[in-house]
Amino acid sequence: MSxxxxxxxxxxxxxxxxxWFPEAGACEVRSETIGGPAANELLVEMLYSGISRGTxxxxxxxxxxxxxxxxxxxxxxxxxFDFPVKYGYSAVGTVLRGAPExxxxxxxxxxPHQDRFLVGRSAVTCLPSGLPPERAVLGANMxxxxxxxxxxxxxxxxxxxxxxxxxxxxxxxxxxxxxxGTEVALIDRNAQREQLAGALGIPFVxxxxxxxxxxxxxNASGNADALGQALDHAGQEAxxxxxxxHGSRQASLPLGGAFHSKRxxxxxxxxxxxxxGQRARWSYGRRMSKALELLRDDRLDxxxxxxxxxxxxxxxxxxxxxxxxxxxxxIQY
Numbered sequence: 193m194s195x196x197x198x199x200x201x202x203x204x205x206x207x208x209x210x211x212w213f214p215e216a217g218a219c220e221v222r223s224e225t226i227g228g229p230a231a232n233e234l235l236v237e238m239l240y241s242g243i244s245r246g247t248x249x250x251x252x253x254x255x256x257x258x259x260x261x262x263x264x265x266x267x268x269x270x271x272x273f274d275f276p277v278k279y280g281y282s283a284v285g286t287v288l289r290g291a292p293e294x295x296x297x298x299x300x301x302x303x304p305h306q307d308r309f310l311v312g313r314s315a316v317t318c319l320p321s322g323l324p325p326e327r328a329v330l331g332a333n334m335x336x337x338x339x340x341x342x343x344x345x346x347x348x349x350x351x352x353x354x355x356x357x358x359x360x361x362x363x364x365x366x367x368x369x370x371x372x373g374t375e376v377a378l379i380d381r382n383a384q385r386e387q388l389a390g391a392l393g394i395p396f397v398x399x400x401x402x403x404x405x406x407x408x409x410x411n412a413s414g415n416a417d418a419l420g421q422a423l424d425h426a427g428q429e430a431x432x433x434x435x436x437x438h439g440s441r442q443a444s445l446p447l448g449g450a451f452h453s454k455r456x457x458x459x460x461x462x463x464x465x466x467x468x469g470q471r472a473r474w475s476y477g478r479r480m481s482k483a484l485e486l487l488r489d490d491r492l493d494x495x496x497x498x499x500x501x502x503x504x505x506x507x508x509x510x511x512x513x514x515x516x517x518x519x520x521x522x523i524q525y
Contacts, residue, residue, distance in 0.1 A: 193360060193407070194455065194456070201514075206225070206226050206227070206228075206235075206308065207223050207224070207225060207226075208223070208224050208225075208226045208306055208307055208308040208309060208512065209221050209222070209224075209306065209307045209335050209488055209507050210222055210270070210278050210304060210305060210307070210309075210366060210385055210500075211278065211280070211304065211305040211306070211502075211505060211506065212270070212271070212276050212277065212278045212307035212373060213252055213275060213276060213277050213278075213300055214275060214276045215252065215253065215254075215275045215276070216253055216254030216275065217250070217253060217254075217510065219252070219505075219506050219509045219510070220506050221502075221503075221506050222278075225265065226308060226309065226310050226361075227303050228289065229289045229290045229310055230310075230314050230323060231311050231313055232238075232290075232291075232312055232314075233290055233311065233313070233379065233386065234287050234289065234290035234291065234294060234309065234310070234311055234312075234313055234315075234316060234327070235287070235288045235289035235290060235300075235308065235309075235310055236283075236285040236286065236288065236299065236301060236303075236311060236316065237285050237286050237288050237289055237307070237308050237312075237525075238283060238284070238285040238287060238305075238306065238308065238309070238327060238502075238525040239284050239285050239298065239325045239524075239525060240283075240284045240325055240328075240329050240522050240523060240524055240525065241280060241282055241283045241284065241303075241329060241333070241522075241523045241525075242282035242333075242396070242520045242521070242522055242523070243280070243282075243293070243305075243329065243469050243509075243512060243513065243518075243520065243521040243522075243523065244280070244281065244282055244333065244359070244514055244520070245359070245512075245519070245520075245521070246359075246360065246436070246437075247437070248280065248513060249278060249513050249514075250437070250514055251273065251277060252509070252510075254273075254275065254470070256273040256328070258369060261273050263273075264361065265475055266280070266281045266302060266304070266488045267281065267302045267315065268285070268303045268304060268309070268311065268315075268497070269304060269316070274386045276496045277307075278304045278305075278306070279304055279462055280303065280304035280330050280360060281302040281303065281304070282302075282306040282324045282329045282330070282331060282332045282333070282444040282520075283300070283301045283302070283304075283305075283309075283329075283418075284298065284299070284300055284301075284319070284328045284329055285298070285299060285301065285309075285525075286298055286299070287299055287316070287416070288308075290313065290315055291504070294316075294318070296327070296393035297318050297319075297384075297433050298318070298319045299316035299317060299318050300316065300317045300319060300328050300331045300480070300484060301313075301316045301317075301318065302332060302381075304316070305502070305505070305523055307328070307502060307525050315467050315476070317331075317477065317481055317484060318482040319482045320481070320484055320485050320488065321486055322422075322488045323485075324487050325486060326493075326496070326522065327487055327492060327493055327496070328484060328487060329496075329520060329522050330359070330363070330487055330495060330496075330520055331365055331480065331487065332362055332463075332481055333359045333495075333520065334483040334484070334487055335463060335479060335480055335483035336360050336363075336463040336487055337360055337363035337366070337367055337483075338367065338395045338479065338483050338486065339363045339433045339461060339462075339463045339466070339479070340360070340364050340410060340433060340461045340462070340525050341367045341368060342433075342466075342467045342469065343362060343433055343460075343461035343467050344364075344368075344372055344408050344410055344431060344433045344461070345408070345431060345458060346368050346374065346408050346459070346471075347371070347407075347449060348371055348372045348373045349372075349374065350368075350371075350373075350374050350375075350376065350405065350406075350407040350408050351374075351377075351404070351407050351408075351427075352368045352374055352375065352376045352377070352406060352409075352410070352493050353377050353379055353397075353402070353404070353406040353408070353409045353422065353425060354364075354368065354376065354377070354378050354379065354406045354409070354410045354412060354420035355379045355380075355399070355411045355412060355413045355415075355419075355421065356379075356380060356413025356414065356418060356436070357379070357380035357382065357385035357388055357389060357396070357414040357415075358409065358412065358413070358480070358519065359495050359520050360412045360435065360497060361378065361380075361410075361412035361413065361518050362378065362388060362389070362392060362394070362434075362519075363492075363495070364379075364387070364389075364393045364412055365378040365392070365433070365488055366394065366412055366492070367486070368391065369392075369394050369525060370409075376394055376395065377395055377396075377397045378394045378395065378396050378397070379397045379399050379402060379418075379421075380396070380399060380413070380499065381398070381399040381400075382399055382517075388519070389493055390518065391491055391494040392491055392492070392493070392494060393511055394522075399421065402421065402425055404426035405425055405430070405466070405523045406425055406426060406427060406430060407424065407427055407430055407431070408430065408431050408432075409422035409425065409426055409431070409432045409433070410432075410433045410435055411432060411435060411436055412434070412435045412436060412452075413436060414437075416438070416443035416444060416445070416464065417436070419432070419434060419436075419443065419445060419458075420446050423445065423447075423449075423451060423456065424446075424449075425447060426454060426456050427454070428454050428455070429454065429455045429456070429457070430454070430456055430457070431457050432457065432458045432459070433458075433459055433460075433461050434458060434459070434460050435460075437462070438456050445458075452462065464481060475498030475507075495519050495520050496519065496520050496521075497517065497519035498512070498518065498521045498522070498524050499521070499522040499523070500512065500521065500522075500523055500524070501523075501524050501525075502523050502524065502525045505523050
C-alpha cells in the first residue's frame with residue numbers, strides 16, 4: 193500500500209450506519225454523522241459483531257422493565273428501551289484513526305451494531321495473538337461466563353450442573369470443565385445441543401434425565417423451570433447461581449421440600465459488577481483481556497451458528513433472534 197491507515201483521509205463528517213429498533217419487534221438501519229476522533233478517541237471500522245440472543249431478544253421485544261432501564265443500558269447505546277433504541281455489545285473492528293500505536297490493530301469493544309464508530313481509547317481491548325476476529329465476537333459472552341464462574345465459586349473436584357446449552361451456558365461449562373477434577377454436566381431440553389457439548393468436550397445430559405446431586409448448579413437457560421430443577425438436584429448446602437435475566441417475566445420457585453433443611457443458597461450473577469472476591473485485583477479491563485485470551489481455542493467456533501452481511505441484517509434480524517437454534521449469530525461488515 194502506498195499510504196498507511198494513519199495517512200488515509202477521513203471525512204470529518206463521515207457517515208455511519210447502525211442498527212436500530214424503532215419499536216418492539218422491528219428493526220432498521222439508520223445513517224448518522226460522526227466526526228473525526230478527538231484527543232484520546234479512536235475511529236473504529238467494524239469487521240464483525242455478534243448478536244447476543246438472550247439479552248437482545250428482551251430488548252428487541254420490549255421486555256426490559258422500566259425499573260431496570262438505567263441499569264441495563266450498555267455502553268454507547270442510543271435512544272432508550274422505550275424505543276427507538278440502538279443496542280448491542282459485541283463489536284470487533286480495526287482502528288482507523290487515533291493513537292498511532294493502535295492504528296491497524298484489531299480490537300474488541302462493547303458497542304452496538306454499527307459499521308463505524310468513535311470511542312475513547314480505554315473502551316477498546318486489543319485482540320491477543322492467536323485469536324481470529326471472527327471468533328472474538330464471543331468476547332462479551334466469555335466475559336459473562338468468567339464472571340459467573342467467579343460468582344459460583346467452583347472448586348477442584350466439584351460436581352457442577354449448568355442448565356442451558358446456549359452460548360453463555362456452554363462457555364460456563366467450558367470454563368468449569370477445565371478446573372482440575374470437576375465433573376461437569378451441560379443440561380438442556382434440546383437434544384440437538386448434545387452435538388455442541390461434544391464439540392467442546394463437555395458431557396451432555398438431557399433435562400429429563402438428570403441424576404444425582406451437585407455441589408454447584410448454574411442456571412443459564414433463561415427458564416425458571418430449570419431453576420426449579422436445580423433446587424431438586426442440589427446437594428447439602430449447595431450453591432445455586434441464577435445467571436439468567438428474565439426481564440419483565442415472572443419466575444416462581446418451589447421453596448418447600450428440602451430447600452431449608454439442605455440450607456441451599458441461591459445467588460444472582462450479573463456481569464455489570466466484578467464479584468467482591470476479585471474486585472480488589474480485577475478491573476473491567478483485566479477481566480475483558482482474560483476473556484479474550486480464553487477464546488483462543490478453535491473448538492469455540494462451534495458457538496457461531498450463522499452469519500449475515502450487515503446490509504441484510506435488518507431483514508434477517510427478527511428471524512435470527514426468534515430461532516431457538518441460534519447461538520451466536522455473527523454480522524459481517
